[in-house]
Amino acid sequence: MPEIPEKLARTLENLELISDRSERIQLLIDIANRYREVPQRIAQRPFPEENKVPACESEAYVWGERRPDGALDYHFAVENPQGISAKAMAAILEDTLSGAPPEQVAAIPQDIVYRIFGRELSMGKSMGLMGMVSMVANLAKRAAPSP
Amino acid sequence: MSEIESRGYVRPEVLVSTDWVADHLKDPGVRIVESNEDPLLYPSGHIPGAVEVDWTRDLNDPVRRDYLGRDGFQALMRRLGVTPDTTVIFYGDRNNWWATYAYWVFQLFGHDNAKIMDGGRIKWVNEGRPLTQEVPSYPASDYQAKERDDKRIRAFRDEVLRHVEKKGRLVDVRSPAEFTGERLHMPEYPNEGALRGGHIPGAASVPWARAVNAEDGTFKTADELRAIYEGEVGLKKDDDVVVYCRIGERSSHTWFVLTNLLGYRQVRNYDGSWTEWGNLVGVPIER
Numbered sequence: 001m002p003e004i005p006e007k008l009a010r011t012l013e014n015l016e017l018i019s020d021r022s023e024r025i026q027l028l029i030d031i032a033n034r035y036r037e038v039p040q041r042i043a044q045r046p047f048p049e050e051n052k053v054p055a056c057e058s059e060a061y062v063w064g065e066r067r068p069d070g071a072l073d074y075h076f077a078v079e080n081p082q083g084i085s086a087k088a089m090a091a092i093l094e095d096t097l098s099g100a101p102p103e104q105v106a107a108i109p110q111d112i113v114y115r116i117f118g119r120e121l122s123m124g125k126s127m128g129l130m131g132m133v134s135m136v137a138n139l140a141k142r143a144a145p146s147p
Numbered sequence: 148m149s150e151i152e153s154r155g156y157v158r159p160e161v162l163v164s165t166d167w168v169a170d171h172l173k174d175p176g177v178r179i180v181e182s183n184e185d186p187l188l189y190p191s192g193h194i195p196g197a198v199e200v201d202w203t204r205d206l207n208d209p210v211r212r213d214y215l216g217r218d219g220f221q222a223l224m225r226r227l228g229v230t231p232d233t234t235v236i237f238y239g240d241r242n243n244w245w246a247t248y249a250y251w252v253f254q255l256f257g258h259d260n261a262k263i264m265d266g267g268r269i270k271w272v273n274e275g276r277p278l279t280q281e282v283p284s285y286p287a288s289d290y291q292a293k294e295r296d297d298k299r300i301r302a303f304r305d306e307v308l309r310h311v312e313k314k315g316r317l318v319d320v321r322s323p324a325e326f327t328g329e330r331l332h333m334p335e336y337p338n339e340g341a342l343r344g345g346h347i348p349g350a351a352s353v354p355w356a357r358a359v360n361a362e363d364g365t366f367k368t369a370d371e372l373r374a375i376y377e378g379e380v381g382l383k384k385d386d387d388v389v390v391y392c393r394i395g396e397r398s399s400h401t402w403f404v405l406t407n408l409l410g411y412r413q414v415r416n417y418d419g420s421w422t423e424w425g426n427l428v429g430v431p432i433e434r
Binding site: 025026028032084124 | 186203
């Protein structure tokens, strides 16, 4: 079983060290402020439906850009200006998974959403965020070398 | 006549404008409550003086699938410093979807002195009005809550089954793909919490967000709403109507529209919704 990519594992550990809910929320808001929209060389509006995350009410989109070594850089767009959680998720996934071995990214469990945001998420919100994870994992699966 | 009154609603007093809220930020008889789907939004900035009611933490029973009981609601209202005379103004993200949900839960306890800020959070933000990260604190009240009344505006599965059998009116407010059940069959799609896809037999499909203007999140006029719910779907004001979605949140928005803006007398929200119906053994389903 591939391990969680190292940088993501460190981020999850750091988040889990923060037991105070408001501190964790503040950190996630700061992370959301680091969100960067997909570069224009990769995609421009209107973004293609095939890159849209299913179940995400914040209208998130995901792209993978292949590096020479076969790993992917992940890019995101969040169209809902109020979609702060989706932006935080995008910033974390872009920062911690870009360049990671695709076979590791392909095996990321969806429940990292709860490790990042806590259990107190609405069903719709958790499904949308999990949709972002599964979309990234699927892009990695297609890029991973055949076993 | 205010702009909201000019839209022809049966109960225009259940809505207030962003201007009205801006004029009442320091009104001690008003408590502004933000209620969002996104838990990061309120801490990132909110209307000055607004408190947060979080649906997951504040309005649900922590163990069983149900809303909080009388004691929990009383404790919440006391913490928010709300008295029976306080006018509670709800607003939130996603076209006030969560705000109307909180409003609906407050109605279960008979706190009628409540309104929705038309256009919700996005309208306030887009108008360049102030936001703050400062969380206010109000003196606790001695609010005496009534028992929760589940009869009037809430429907349970057995009641819905009887409603289906007598060919009662139902409105499914989910997306068309959820209504047809297509989503549950999509590959690589996150689990929607139901074993079966489709809708409750006889339900009409009217996605909830059709009731708002996409450009600014305000509610459509009464004539426009009637064109949708009566012209397209054939509802009538005296119909006994059950509305539902996946867990009863989006449908609380439609409940609000039918009950308050169009003056329907018998609308109940089935909060068990598709996550219950789509998992029940033996109940009828349509696709």
